[in-house]
Every structure is written in structure tokens, then in C-alpha cells.
Amino acid sequence: MNKKLSRFFLPIILLTFLSAFAWHKFYVSVSQIDYVPKKKRIEITTRIFIDDLEKALEKKYKKKVYLTSKRELPEAETLIKNYLKENIKISINKKPQDVEFLAREVEGDVLIFYSKIAISKKINTLEIFNSLLTDIYSEQQNIVHLNINSNKNSLLFTNSDTQQKIDY
Structure with a gap:
């Protein structure tokens, strides 16, 4: 009887344990930050999960914003811009x-933001x-890929490492 119970419960316990990893959110x-000398600007493309950004905006501004839905607040664009500028x-x-x-545009469950910086001088330091979403999720990671002066780099920003510098 004991073997029959273990054959029944062991797979259920194992499945429950493994599924906990599958449901853990990332x-x-x-x-992506690119310097485009011909246009005299830096172009920035940022991808953020909609539900994560929505949660951050709701926490900061104390109102439900309903991003990308018919119920999206009229001031959502302004709230997003302010949040991005701050972080x-x-x-x-x-x-x-x-x-x-x-x-901005939607791609599945991700919001993509397009930004630019006008720059006419050579970039020596960047x-x-x-700190995107680090106030909401302590395990948040922000990956930044750079292509500046034909040099490609990638940086990782975390809750404890929100500022980095590169010399060119």
C-alpha cells in the first residue's frame, strides 16, 4: 500500500515543484542605444513588459492606468514619459x-518605446x-546594448547597480 501511495503522490509532488519554476516571472x-552620426543623434529603443510597467505606474501615481486597453487613461502617455525620464x-x-x-508601440505583451538624444559632438564618455522597475521588483534586470562609435557593449543594471559609465 505504501508503494502505491508513493507512486501516486510522487509524480504530483514532482510536477508541482517543477511547475513552480515554470510560473516564476522573469x-x-x-x-538598445545606437549612435547615428549621419543623423547627429542617439536612438534608443526600450522594451518593457506591459504588466510590469503598469504596476510601476500604479504604485507611483496611485491610479490604474490600463495600458494598451480601451480603458487606458488619457494621461497615460504623460505618466509613462515622466516615469521613463525619472528612471x-x-x-x-x-x-x-x-x-x-x-x-511607443505594442508587440505582444511588451511595450516598445522609441526615444532620441540630439548630439553633435564626438562621444568620449557615456x-x-x-532604475526601471527596480522599485517594484528587487530581482529586476535592465539590459542595455550599446553601439557607440562602432563599439558594441552590453551592460546589466540591477537594483544595486543602477549607474554605469563607459569611456570611448
Whole structure:
């Protein structure tokens, strides 16, 4: 009888244990930063999971925003821009830059944001502050891929490491 019970319960316990890993959410944003000398600007593309951003906006602004739905608040665009400006900051050659939000689009369960920085001088140093969603998720990781002056790099920002600098 004991063997029969273990044959029945062991697979259920194992399945429950393994499924806990499958349901664990992965907290990540990905940004691509490219310097385009011909256009005299830096182009930034940022991808964030909709539900994660929605939760961050709701916590910060104390209102449900219903991103990408018919119920989206009219001020959602402004709230998003403010949140992005507060949590992504870029300095070039030790001078803080104005990141201009251009547009957003939806791709599945991800919001994609397009931004730019007008820049006419050669980039010698680039400093990035990225704290997207770290106030909501302690395990949040923000990956930034860079292509500056034909040099490709990738940086990882976490709750404890929100600022990094690269010299070119």
C-alpha cells in the first residue's frame, strides 16, 4: 500500500515543484542605444513588459492606468514619459542629456518605446542611469546594448547597480 501511495503522490509532488519554476516571472527590460552620426543623434529603443510597467505606474501615481486597453487613461502617455525620464538618465561627455520620447508601440505583451538624444559632438564618455522597475521588483534586470562609435557593449543594471559609465 505504501508503494502505491508513493507512486501516486510522487509524480504530483514532482510536477508541482517543477511547475513552480515554470510560473516564476522573469523581470527584465531590454534597451538598445545606437549612435547615428549621419543623423547627429542617439536612438534608443526600450522594451518593457506591459504588466510590469503598469504596476510601476500604479504604485507611483496611485491610479490604474490600463495600458494598451480601451480603458487606458488619457494621461497615460504623460505618466509613462515622466516615469521613463525619472528612471533612465544619460550623460554624454559628463553633460546630462535631454532624452526625447518619440513614440511607443505594442508587440505582444511588451511595450516598445522609441526615444532620441540630439548630439553633435564626438562621444568620449557615456554615463547611464537605469532604475526601471527596480522599485517594484528587487530581482529586476535592465539590459542595455550599446553601439557607440562602432563599439558594441552590453551592460546589466540591477537594483544595486543602477549607474554605469563607459569611456570611448
